[in-house]
Amino acid sequence: MFTNAVIILIIVFSILEIYLYFNFKKFIKSKLILFSNIFIWVAVLANLGYNLIFFDRSIGQTQTTMLATGLFLLFGLPRLFLVIIYFFQDVVRGLGWIVNRIRNNKNKQTDSYLPSRRKFIMISGLSIAAIPFFSLLYGMIQGKYNFKVIRKKLSYDRLPKSFNGFKILQISDIHSGSLDNKEKIEYAIDLINEQDFDIFLFTGDIVNNFHWEMDKWIEVFSKIKQAPYGNYAVLGNHDYGEYTDWKSEEDKQENFEKIKAIFPKIGMELLLNENRFIHKNGEKIALVGVQNWGTRFKKLGDLKVASEGVNFSDFKVLMSHDPSHWNEIVKSDPKHYDLTLSGHTHGMQFGIEVPKIGLKWSPAEYIYPQWAGFYNYQGKIINVNRGFGYHFFPGRVGVWPEITMIELQTS
Incomplete structure (x- = not known):
């Protein structure tokens, strides 16, 4: 066929x-x-x-x-x-x-x-x-390594005052199996480390399929500085080894375990349907990390399990790789997830974006209602990161690789 x-x-x-x-x-x-x-x-x-x-x-x-x-x-x-x-x-x-x-x-x-x-x-x-x-x-x-720092201030009336000015750095979709220029990636890591952030969050797809794709990049990504409130990660659809043929289910599981083992090597704590409270001056916010959940891909993300011990009143930052999770489940959840961070779409690595005149288009918008940037639904916001790496097409046109800097502010 x-x-x-x-x-x-x-x-x-x-x-x-x-x-x-x-x-x-x-x-x-x-x-x-x-x-x-x-x-x-x-x-x-x-x-x-x-x-x-x-x-x-x-x-x-x-x-x-x-x-x-x-x-x-x-x-x-x-x-x-x-x-x-x-x-x-x-x-x-x-x-x-x-x-x-x-x-x-x-x-x-x-x-x-x-x-x-x-x-x-x-x-x-x-x-x-x-x-x-x-x-x-x-x-x-050049475009696939034309890294851009996107800065955004978000105001919330639910945010504890101690977290006014709290800075989040997000990257997504490294796709290490596609990368081919160490010098350019080192430049991007330096660009990350130049930013002043309180917490570092990676929202999935560290490889294309195999754990060994990351072998030659571990030394490079381990240079990402440790944020004061931690470096955290979740998995994306490519991190489960679904897009390849395996000799046995044991081989597939071994690959998956080795992919999970990558994260501590590069200084990140992997959240698998679990949460952490971030404390500051006697106040706290909740960081929730789910496994991949997508309308077209693996549905392992369990919001209920990941949020055990988290209350409605807690200000919540959710890490969920696929933005369709937010669109289908998260934005209507009664627990009220204030900020969701996703990736996955890459903005299809092709589009036109001219922020000064409000022009923003990509074929991705015909597949994903939320495909790049920030979207708001009744005070619940999602950022869809355009991705750090690339996949399938070895380039980017108009939708550049992104490092997101988010500053939380009290209303």
């Missing part, structure tokens, strides 16, 4: 390439350019097809498979733009021809302007297609 889908994909894009070829050859006279373009695309399709058909789930995603995906998007997305533009042009020309035939307009001059107009559309199409090409190219080379 999967192989058939890959073959259909290749056939569809091959047909589109033939269509583009007949459009190009009217204005590009160099056969070297024409056939070089086709050769590159055929190579990209063949590379993607090979990596998908022979994908080994026991190994999982590799740098090679991510590169194949990245090249396909890099050269394929601009082609889709061109196909849409040129197809629209052909439809308009076809309709014009039909109208002229109906009117019996035989004026030969009606077509005299078409070559120049078509050339204009050809050049315009190439110019438009260059935008996604260079955006994706930048995203693959």
Whole structure:
């Protein structure tokens, strides 16, 4: 079934390439350019097809498979733009021809302007297609490590006065199996350590599948400084080894145990459906950490168990990897979870965000109602962190890797 889908994909894009070829050859006279373009695309399709058909789930995603995906998007997305533009042009020309035939307009001059107009559309199409090409190219080379510190002040009337000004640093979705540049990651760790925070929270997906993906990064992430009130973590859907084939259930469980053992090595306490009280000047807030719960993924998070001993009156910070948990369960829970910290979506690693004019879009919004940033429901707030690392596509365009700094304030 999967192989058939890959073959259909290749056939569809091959047909589109033939269509583009007949459009190009009217204005590009160099056969070297024409056939070089086709050769590159055929190579990209063949590379993607090979990596998908022979994908080994026991190994999982590799740098090679991510590169194949990245090249396909890099050269394929601009082609889709061109196909849409040129197809629209052909439809308009076809309709014009039909109208002229109906009117019996035989004026030969009606077509005299078409070559120049078509050339204009050809050049315009190439110019438009260059935008996604260079955006994706930048995203693959630089964007995936274009770390941004997002700062937000949140006011609550339920917050104990002793915690006015309390600072939370959140990161999410490290995906260590995807990372490929130690120098850039060390820069990000330095950026984290430059921040003034009271507590450090990591909201899941430390690996893609396997515990050993983190081996070469433990030394790097262990340099994250210890916050005065602790460094805590929860698991994400990728931390359970669900996206690979195992020889036995014992092997899968062993991998899971070794993933959990990573966290103390990098100075984090892992919360598995449990809570901790953070005390300051005789007052307290509750930190609650659940296992993964998602509408599309594993549902191990148990809010009731995780909140044992926590009362309605306690100000609560909840760590839950998947924001669909907040949307489906948490925001309506009578215990009132004041702040939920999630990740998971990565903002789909592709989008447009211009905060100054309120522009914010990503394909992720068609899947997750809360996909990046802060959302408020009756005084209960969630932050969906855009993620530290990346997955599947080896880059980021417009939705940059995020370090969140949250300052709690009393209303």
